[in-house]
Amino acid sequence: MQFTSERRLDDGVLEREFTLEEIPGILWTPASVSPPTSASAPVPLVLLGHPGGLRRMYPRLVDRARHSAAEGFAAATIELPGSGDRPRSAVAEQARADLRRVLAAGEPVGDEIVDRLVLPLVEQAVPEWQKTLDALLALPGIGGPVGYSGGVIAIGTRLAVVEPRIAAAILFAGSFVPRVLFEEARQVTIPLHVLLQWDDEGNDRQSALDLFDAFGSEEKTLHANMGGHTGVPQFAGDAAARFLTRHLK
Amino acid sequence: MQFTSERRLDDGVLEREFTLEEIPGILWTPASVSPPTSASAPVPLVLLGHPGGLRRMYPRLVDRARHSAAEGFAAATIELPGSGDRPRSAVAEQARADLRRVLAAGEPVGDEIVDRLVLPLVEQAVPEWQKTLDALLALPGIGGPVGYSGGVIAIGTRLAVVEPRIAAAILFAGSFVPRVLFEEARQVTIPLHVLLQWDDEGNDRQSALDLFDAFGSEEKTLHANMGGHTGVPQFAGDAAARFLTRHLK
Numbered sequence: 001m002q003f004t005s006e007r008r009l010d011d012g013v014l015e016r017e018f019t020l021e022e023i024p025g026i027l028w029t030p031a032s033v034s035p036p037t038s039a040s041a042p043v044p045l046v047l048l049g050h051p052g053g054l055r056r057m058y059p060r061l062v063d064r065a066r067h068s069a070a071e072g073f074a075a076a077t078i079e080l081p082g083s084g085d086r087p088r089s090a091v092a093e094q095a096r097a098d099l100r101r102v103l104a105a106g107e108p109v110g111d112e113i114v115d116r117l118v119l120p121l122v123e124q125a126v127p128e129w130q131k132t133l134d135a136l137l138a139l140p141g142i143g144g145p146v147g148y149s150g151g152v153i154a155i156g157t158r159l160a161v162v163e164p165r166i167a168a169a170i171l172f173a174g175s176f177v178p179r180v181l182f183e184e185a186r187q188v189t190i191p192l193h194v195l196l197q198w199d200d201e202g203n204d205r206q207s208a209l210d211l212f213d214a215f216g217s218e219e220k221t222l223h224a225n226m227g228g229h230t231g232v233p234q235f236a237g238d239a240a241a242r243f244l245t246r247h248l249k
Numbered sequence: 250m251q252f253t254s255e256r257r258l259d260d261g262v263l264e265r266e267f268t269l270e271e272i273p274g275i276l277w278t279p280a281s282v283s284p285p286t287s288a289s290a291p292v293p294l295v296l297l298g299h300p301g302g303l304r305r306m307y308p309r310l311v312d313r314a315r316h317s318a319a320e321g322f323a324a325a326t327i328e329l330p331g332s333g334d335r336p337r338s339a340v341a342e343q344a345r346a347d348l349r350r351v352l353a354a355g356e357p358v359g360d361e362i363v364d365r366l367v368l369p370l371v372e373q374a375v376p377e378w379q380k381t382l383d384a385l386l387a388l389p390g391i392g393g394p395v396g397y398s399g400g401v402i403a404i405g406t407r408l409a410v411v412e413p414r415i416a417a418a419i420l421f422a423g424s425f426v427p428r429v430l431f432e433e434a435r436q437v438t439i440p441l442h443v444l445l446q447w448d449d450e451g452n453d454r455q456s457a458l459d460l461f462d463a464f465g466s467e468e469k470t471l472h473a474n475m476g477g478h479t480g481v482p483q484f485a486g487d488a489a490a491r492f493l494t495r496h497l498k
Contacts, residue, residue, distance in 0.1 A: 222474075225469075
């Protein structure tokens with residue numbers, strides 16, 4: 001992990017860009033311990049998921065990172081495979097083109113396209129998040145527990161199954177979910193907080209409810225709110241943050 | 250409205266039992282303004298719904314009232330028609346017997362039984378809650394805004410339609426809902442916070458989701474949690490209380 005830039009935000013949060021084997025990422029640490037050292041008490045860490053495109057997503061990511069920092073948590077994110085400055089994959093580009101064509105024609109999106117679109121992404125992204133976690137937890141002053149928040153729900157689901165260091169996860173309903181992930185969802189046991197935008201035009205509500213039902217976690221909560229995909233109300237964001245605080249503190 | 254008893258709880262909350270035209274009820278006021286006078290700043294009021302049977306429900310009601318009082322709100326409840334010490338209705342008893350028979354036989358509960366069971370209750374209870382509201386708001390030091398919380402969801406829905414003094418409502422999914430209430434739900438415009446116990450054995454989950462969908466409110470939130478009817482987690486109760494605080498303060 002190479003730090004490539006460093007700046008201090010107006011609220012004292014330290015923002016550092018890094019690369020990890022060509023993958024760009026950002027780490028934010030709270031003002032109180034920035035930079036954290038081996039002498040400071042280790043802070044919990046929140047992995048900030050997103051739909052891809054770090055630059056485009058930056059304003060919302062830094063906002064979520066500041067909220068995490070205010071709770072005393074470090075926060076970090078990495079670029080998704082095939083997004084932002086990372087090389088495109090021919091398979092993914094083809095699947096995306098096929099999806100656009102199906103959506104434009106008003107046809108239902110079949111499992112086959114969803115699998116081609118999402119499964120390679122999950123299979124590449126999840127080990128990258130895990131490698132990032134290795135590197136972040138090796139830094140002085142960053143400890144556990146670790147939370148995961150948002151982004152592509154299929155990635156969050158797989159991570160929650162395979163990564164025992166993740167103690168709790170906030171998931172955003174709204175992306176396409178391959179059938180195999182519904183099976184994996186039954187193996188998830190960590191506390192979950194699922195956000196569903198009830199009128200999300202790009203989201204199949206019933207599929208989101210089915211996935212929520214499938215999760216094996218004893219503690220799982222669904223918060224459904226009005227509005228489209230990006231219209232999560234402030235109070236719902238606050239409630240999600242409270243969930244992580246409850247589990248990471 | 251006649252106060253019939255008065256006692257001070259250990260946290261200073263003043264609990265007063267009353268009757269209003271034969272209907273028994275309880276009023277709790279915060280320690281800071283107990284009893285409220287015309288000189289004290291008027292406190293918001295929360296109407297505490299319940300499934301009937303004040304004595305049986307008392308432990309949970311007083312707990313909710315204490316939480317309201319801690320926020321600076323008065324809280325009040327009345328007995329439902331046909332419950333507790335109030336006279337039974339032959340029609341309601343017959344409907345209840347028919348429901349028990351249908352449930353015991355494992356048959357689906359038809360609209361006809363639900364209508365016979367719930368509609369007369371709604372039609373009697375709602376004007377009683379309104380009369381109670383008249384009397385409570387005429388007391389010195391009790392003002393608005395008014396919130397409604399819990400109980401039979403059909404009563405809460407009708408109240409939210411017909412009673413403009415109610416500013417926000419918490420509704421518990423879980424009781425039988427006559428079809429006509431789904432139509433009325435579209436007329437509800439106040440902010441709603443709906444609690445759904447995902448594995449509530451006595452509750453039709455799909456019907457609860459349909460009712461949530463039907464509400465006309467621009468701000469409506471569904472919080473679904475694991476567990477049976479009475480297993481609402483502490484954090485979900487806290488979130489519901491936060492909703493009322495946000496709208497009544």
